Amino acid sequence: MAIRTKSDPQSYTFEGFGSEKYPNLMLRGAGQLDNWQLRIYEQQHEGYVALRKALKMEPSAVTAEVKASGIRGRGGAGFPTGLKWTFMPKDTEEKKLTRYVVCNADEGEPGTFKDRAIMEYNPHQLIEGLVIAGWAMGCKLGFIYVRGEFKWLVDKLDAAIQQARDAGYLGKDILGSGLDFDILTYRGAGAYICGEETALLNSLEGRRGEPRVKPPFPATKGAFGQPTTVNNVETLAAVPPILRMGGGEYAKLGTPNNTGTRIFGLSGHVKRPGLYELPLGLPLDFILNDLGGGSSTGRKIKAIIPGGASAPMWDASALDCPMDFDTVKARGSMAGSGGIIAMDESTCMVQATLRLLRFYAHESCGQCTPCREGCNWVVKILTRIEAGQGREEDLPLLESLVPRINMRTLCPLGDAACGPLESALRLFRPEFEHHIQHKACLATGVPLLASLGAH
Amino acid sequence: MSLPEPETSGRPLAPGERLPLGERSTLSPGAEEAIGALAAKYPEPLAATLPALYLAQEDMGFTSLAAMKEVARVLRIPEGHVYGVATFYTMYQKKPVGCFHLQVCTNLCCALRGGAQLFQRLCERLAVHPGEVSPDGLWSVEEVECLGSCGSGPCLQVNQETYDEFVDEARLDRIIEACRRGDVAEWGK
């Protein structure tokens, strides 16, 4: 077991970070190497206070508190967490079913790197959130499914879980409440699609990570055929602060219907890339330019992806958009996982789109024809355009592929691939046309191939 | 400069192509015991497939056909199931890799900061092509998707060790030197 002894270079702090205006509920102590230790969590961060409080409440009252907080899932879809918890069946005793709660730590969406910071610096907060979720939903066992590349985080979580067991926060009769609950970590093996909740459950059962047909939804038939709730790391880590401060107080952060803080990740051509925990609803301009310092290259920002690679792109006209679930959606994209990727005007959008589509083609699990074949076709066509062999009919062909993939697949990966493709074709069409007509790149001026980021 | 070839572990097998059986045909007694113990850890024995494959890969050098057969035997699950799982996930290396398996993320966020160039430079520096092992058995390289270091890319992973502090050419040289000196754990250790 190896606990990493170097700090994560991405946890960025800015002036006002942790203040009343910008409280940091999930990144507390981020950047300090021994912040993960139980004694620091207990002494400095009110560790396990929320659990003590929750165990004195009825499980339904805990769920009600989470509902009152208004928190929406931070994993991508933004589904209200309190509501999700009520979907778990109540009559499991008679039917002899076991309920499970699963933490989705498969973080693989390009542009997203927030969950790893929580696990690196505040694993106990995640564990505490998971135990509270277990209490609220009547589970005895929880899983944390971590992506395979994060081996050092699995080791760290295992160490933290052992500390929690030794201190009586996990195991039999937790804090004398009668609750038995334990946590197992599970390590994935390098498949992005295992972030999709039903694919994750298949993987957790030791199978190929192929998404399942829904319904039945996980709350009816999830892990090992039992009722299961899947929540993102950040969602679960927000539960202890919610219980500590009360759902109503938490709901005052952010905007109505988009409550609380979330961790935004800035990457790409930004001067100060990194993680920023902020209340929902702040304008993109403020996050990108005031906090992130604007473009790192001195050139203007041309394109922005506001919520991880699967979110449709924006051009610079969207900078005034408040970053919350509803407004971002109304402006044609999605808040997704909170990863904001900025591209300056020297970026070739044909290459950027091609790179993203190669990712989806590679990560498609292969179950549905539109996704498996469609993504590969798009890659072939874009590669040809990029290589200066594009044909006049290629752009209409690409456009006609979008509605033939979008919403026609088993899981949302097909839609996710269409987001960047459709938006790039719409917003940056002249670049694609220039490639085809002049066999050269409008943005870089070079005839080209793999010059992405070369300047 | 051409687009780098897609990495081999995600490549479907060509018609008639077979995965290597591997030189070793059995697990070491220690690994066999560890895999056997996994079966009881999860609600169902089948769930031990992924962790068992990791143990077998560590023990036998790579996820050879023999390693898959051994996992199936010890866990008493169908060989076909193990084969299906092992070929689905990219982190089970179905072909031998070098002592130092270097993976570079070239996905969008890293590419915007020179990930593709870093990968190209790495291949030139070590004189090895993706999917091959260098003649001295030391190096192999792979282009991978997002490693979750988007804020500080380009990111390089050597075996289990992640280097996510803006790896540029100077840092790359230092990392390669560290491998040569033996400061980085070798594959499977």
Ligand SMILES: Cc1cc2nc3c(=O)[nH]c(=O)nc-3n(C[C@H](O)[C@H](O)[C@H](O)COP(=O)(O)O)c2cc1C
């Ligand atoms: C292709 C795909 C990949 C996903 N990857 C992740 C992921 O890496 N982490 C995550 O938490 N959710 C991911 N999700 C969303 C999950 O399916 C699920 O909605 C989420 O874990 C629910 O948690 P929440 O309610 O807390 O947001 C992904 C979804 C899809 C379709």
Ligand code: SF4
């Ligand atoms: S949409 Fe793609 S990834 Fe999702 S189930 Fe279908 S083939 Fe698999």
